[in-house]
Amino acid sequence: MTDLPSDGLVAVVKRDCPTCELTAPVLAELAKRGKLTVFTQDDPTFPETIPDRVDDTRLDVSHSLRIEVVPTLIRRSGGAEADRTYGWDRAEWERVAGIAGLGAGLPQQRPGCGAKNIEPGIIERLKIRFNETGLRSRRIEIGGDEDEYEAMVGRGWSDGLPLVPPTEERVLKMLDGTSRDPQQVIGIVPPELAPATVEKIAINAVMAGCKPEMLPVVIAAVEAVLDEKFAMHGVLATTMFVGPVVVVNGPIRRQIGMNAKGNALGQGNRANGSIGRALQLVIRNIGGGRPQEVDRATLGNPGKWTYCFAEDEEGSSWEPLSVEKGIAPGKSAVTVFAGFGLQGVVDQKSRTPESLARSFAESLKVLFNVKSAPSADALIVISPEHHRTFREAGWTKARLYEELYRLTEIPGEDLARGAKGIDEGGSPDRAGTMVPKFRPGGLMLVRAGGDAGMFSGIIGGWSSSGPRGSTPVTREVKL
Amino acid sequence: MTVLLDPTSERTPTRRPRLARPQKLDGLTVGILDIAKARGDVFLKRLGERLGERGIAFRHYAKPTNTRPAPIALSQQIATEVDVVIEGLSD
Amino acid sequence: MADLEARGIPTVGVATVEFIQGAEAQAKSLGTDPALVFVPHPVQDRTDEELQQLADDHFDAIVKLLVE
Numbered sequence: 314m315t316d317l318p319s320d321g322l323v324a325v326v327k328r329d330c331p332t333c334e335l336t337a338p339v340l341a342e343l344a345k346r347g348k349l350t351v352f353t354q355d356d357p358t359f360p361e362t363i364p365d366r367v368d369d370t371r372l373d374v375s376h377s378l379r380i381e382v383v384p385t386l387i388r389r390s391g392g393a394e395a396d397r398t399y400g401w402d403r404a405e406w407e408r409v410a411g412i413a414g415l416g417a418g419l420p421q422q423r424p425g426c427g428a429k430n431i432e433p434g435i436i437e438r439l440k441i442r443f444n445e446t447g448l449r450s451r452r453i454e455i456g457g458d459e460d461e462y463e464a465m466v467g468r469g470w471s472d473g474l475p476l477v478p479p480t481e482e483r484v485l486k487m488l489d490g491t492s493r494d495p496q497q498v499i500g501i502v503p504p505e506l507a508p509a510t511v512e513k514i515a516i517n518a519v520m521a522g523c524k525p526e527m528l529p530v531v532i533a534a535v536e537a538v539l540d541e542k543f544a545m546h547g548v549l550a551t552t553m554f555v556g557p558v559v560v561v562n563g564p565i566r567r568q569i570g571m572n573a574k575g576n577a578l579g580q581g582n583r584a585n586g587s588i589g590r591a592l593q594l595v596i597r598n599i600g601g602g603r604p605q606e607v608d609r610a611t612l613g614n615p616g617k618w619t620y621c622f623a624e625d626e627e628g629s630s631w632e633p634l635s636v637e638k639g640i641a642p643g644k645s646a647v648t649v650f651a652g653f654g655l656q657g658v659v660d661q662k663s664r665t666p667e668s669l670a671r672s673f674a675e676s677l678k679v680l681f682n683v684k685s686a687p688s689a690d691a692l693i694v695i696s697p698e699h700h701r702t703f704r705e706a707g708w709t710k711a712r713l714y715e716e717l718y719r720l721t722e723i724p725g726e727d728l729a730r731g732a733k734g735i736d737e738g739g740s741p742d743r744a745g746t747m748v749p750k751f752r753p754g755g756l757m758l759v760r761a762g763g764d765a766g767m768f769s770g771i772i773g774g775w776s777s778s779g780p781r782g783s784t785p786v787t788r789e790v791k792l
Numbered sequence: 793m794t795v796l797l798d799p800t801s802e803r804t805p806t807r808r809p810r811l812a813r814p815q816k817l818d819g820l821t822v823g824i825l826d827i828a829k830a831r832g833d834v835f836l837k838r839l840g841e842r843l844g845e846r847g848i849a850f851r852h853y854a855k856p857t858n859t860r861p862a863p864i865a866l867s868q869q870i871a872t873e874v875d876v877v878i879e880g881l882s883d
Numbered sequence: 884m885a886d887l888e889a890r891g892i893p894t895v896g897v898a899t900v901e902f903i904q905g906a907e908a909q910a911k912s913l914g915t916d917p918a919l920v921f922v923p924h925p926v927q928d929r930t931d932e933e934l935q936q937l938a939d940d941h942f943d944a945i946v947k948l949l950v951e
Contacts (some may be wrong), residue, residue, distance in 0.1 A: 408804040451798040453806060456912030461794050467889065468808055468914055470799055479797045507801030516799040807916040811893045813951045822949070823892070834931050835897075835922075838938035839945065861886065871890040876949045878899030879884055882906075883926045 316367060316374055319392040321348030322410060325375055328359035330426035333384045336401050337362045339416045346412055349397050350671045354429040355382065360606075375430040376439045382425040386410065399426035410583055437485040446485055450512060465520070470598055472576055472590065473619060476520040484511060487506075487515040490525030491532060492792060499532055500539025502600030503546035504607045508600050509535055514591070517598055521591035526569050527584055529792050530647060531591045534559045537649040537788040540591065544783040546650075548775060549602040554614045555775045557596075558692065559589055559621035562635035563645030565790050570704050571623035575763030578622055578655060578694065578770065587721070589619030589716035611675045613651040624759045627699060630704040637710065638787035645790040650692050650757065651783040652772040654677075656680070660699070661767040666706040669699060670713060674720030684730075684738035686748045690755040690774030690785070693717075696762035699769045712756055721750040752779045814875065817848045823874030825862070826854040833882035839878060884918050894947040895940070899924040918948040 324340055326333040329412045341362035353359050360366060369375055378387065383398040388409050389395060398405035402422040407415050430439060432618060440446045442791050455464045463480045465471060477483065488495050488511070495512040502509050511532065518531050538545045545728040548555055572582035580586065596602045602609065610617075626633045635646035658676045663669040673693065681688040683691055695703075703713055725743025732738055739748075755778055762769075775783050798806075799834075813833055822843055824836050836852070842851045854869055855862045870877060898906060898915045904922055910917055922937055926935045929937070 349822050425826065448797060451793075451806065453796045453798050453914070454912075455794040455796060461796070464914070465796070478794060479799060481795060481797060484797050490873050502801075505801055505803060507803065512797075513799065516797045520799060542899075594799065601803075606899060641804050796898070804913060807910070808914055810916050811888045811891070812911055813893045813949060815951055817946065817950060825887075829926075831893065831926050831929065831934060834934040835926070835938045837933040839942060842936060842939065847902050867886055867890060869899045870887065871892050877892050878895040878897065878945055878949070881922070881926060882896065882898035882902050883924065 316350070316352075318348055318350055319349065320387060320390055321388075323378075323387040324349065324351045324384055325354065325369070325378065325380045325387075325428070326351060326360060327354040327426070328356040330383050332401050332423045333360070336384050336406075337421055339401075339406065339419070340676060341680075342415060342764055343410055343412070346410075346646050346696040354380075367477075370594055372435065373442075375428060376443060380428045383428050384424055384425055385428075388761075393513060409584060434482075435488075437482045440485065441481045446481055448484060448512060449496065449510075450484075450516060452481075464577065469603075470520065470594075470595060472593055474618070477522055479516045479519040483519045484512070484515050487519050487523070487525050487528055488512065488565060490528035491515075493532070499536050500737045502539060502596065503536075503549060503602065505599075505601040507599050507601070509539065509584040509595060512601050514595055517594040518587070518591040521594050522583065522587040522588075523591050524583070527588055527591075528582075530561060530565060530588050530645075531595075531791050533647045533788045534588065534592045534597055534649060537647055537786040538596075540786040540788075542780075542784045543649060543786045544569070544777070545596070546598075547777060548651045548783050549596060549600075550607050551775065551777075552609050552610055552611045552772070553775055554610065554612060556614065556617035556620060556653065558616060558652040559592065559646045559774055560650070560692075561588075561621065561645070561790075562624045562626065562633040562640070562648070563643065563790065565624040565645035567664040573623035573625040573761050577625070577761045577763075578620075585621050585623070586619050589616075589621030593617060593619065594619070616653055621651070622732070622761055625761045628697075629700060629760045631700070631710045631758070631760065633714075633758060633778040635787055637757075638785075638788055640787060646787055647790060648785055648787040650690070650785045651778075652690075652692055654773060655666060655687075655694075656771040656773065657770045659767070660769075660772060663702065665726055666703050666708045666713070667716075669702050670716045671720060673771075674717055674773060677717065677756075678723060679719050679769065680750070680775070682735075684733065684735050686728050686739070686750045687752055688750055689776050690757070690783075691751065692759065692772040692774070692785075694756045694762065694772065695758060695760050695769040696766055696769045697760065697764050698767045700760050705736040713758065714756060717756055718749065718751060718753070722747040722749060724748075755779065757785060770774045783788070793873065798883050817843075817846075817876070820875040821849040821851060821873065823877040824850055824852050825877055825879040826852065827879060828855045828858040828881060829881060830882050832883070835881050836878070885915055887912055888915075890916075893949065895916065895920060897922060897945060899926055903904055920948065922945050 337360035357368040
């Protein structure tokens, strides 16, 4: 560095620091006694006591010297740093400078202030300028003539809606949202079987509109869908409707401001929307999974833009979905489910749990087709008002599950091909038996929604459910 | 200039790959778009004649002015009427 | 050209050799890989016969870029 002396003292200060102001006369003393170079971080007219102070408002020297506190005093010898101290401490300054009797009249010591070069925003820009970001992704240069939003869409990165440009600065800030190493591989993304590193996930999270504090949830969701049991390739490539649906549990919901209440499955909440969207962008951009290519969905469903919501745990008499899936209570977790759409269940008259359970069962029985059983898995989203009916009757989740599996058994003769004048259906050999609509473990219950409204919802699953297809996967959120 | 980080697996080159072409032109319609620089029309007319000799359907279009991009209505019309386009003559 | 390709229409551009560097610069900045055929410069002062000959000379090259 051309500005640094190979021998002598170096001080880094800023005007906006009472301790730096305090030590200004000491710097003058040191300047009289030997070689001293003073760098100022904010105001080049400070300190007035040093006429040939150096302007470091660009903070290049401060960054290279790794200054964290001002004032910092450094002794250099033979072209290298020999010693340093920061803040004001008479004994320390005398030791580093090798000069006794400094700062007469000053207190013994005074703490310094945070250096300007490590302020949030500034540190990222410096790391970018010095190429110290540790970011490994390929840089894409967008020329001045090109609209960066059009450029991103033109390169195929978009789900159809605008993206937030993933600049180095935004991605660095996003990575602050996790303590994980940016190069950690979370999983391998189909269909191209490309590694999803934390860095790559962060880039897509930026584009989706996430805040850094949302990144750990996105990472957990990616980890979950890439679990073999979820069968992500199949879920992507199917002609059926499904995409990953993400349910979030635990303290993280409140911490990042998720919506578990009114319109929880709809628009309007940044965390809900951007987390689900980030997951879809990871599948698209890292995995290469795109509609009418490997994604062969005939219709798909709007949830493939984003489908992520928080469970309404507070005041529920049931354990959260994550706990049901084996996560310790009080931990944040995500559960991913291959699902689609929302079938509304309207029941404004049932006063008993038995009657309400039957409402749900009759609605569940038409999933896919009245003639289809076993059909798919289903995720039932029970509104607070409907849940209250079960809670007041003392029904546990287990009780309701038991009831629903039983009530959704269908006489085999009703399911035979041709029965009810519908060609769809199964073997007539099942006549005289009761056929379950759902496989054991094929139903999941979560509570969500606004406090008013006797309306619940069913999120249908994929025809290949269970061990031969996609199984819901739960993963803890690690910050 | 804006620098963005690549969100993809980086297995494709930074240049977007060219749009896939058809296997052959028989049965397709070729659009010939004159970008309205002087004398280009003569060149393009001859290309059309050559296509015609080969039995390939073609349609001529022209930008109203060379100095601005094609109006959206023209682009839309071309996109719905032809399968491939020859655009010229930039000089 | 980029606009028509964005609309799903494979396109071939024809330009004079003067355009080679400009076309490359634009392609680089847009991140595209356009199909281009370059003809000798100049064009403006040629006779009709010369232009028709130019078209005949480059017809095969143009068609080649319109198909796989």
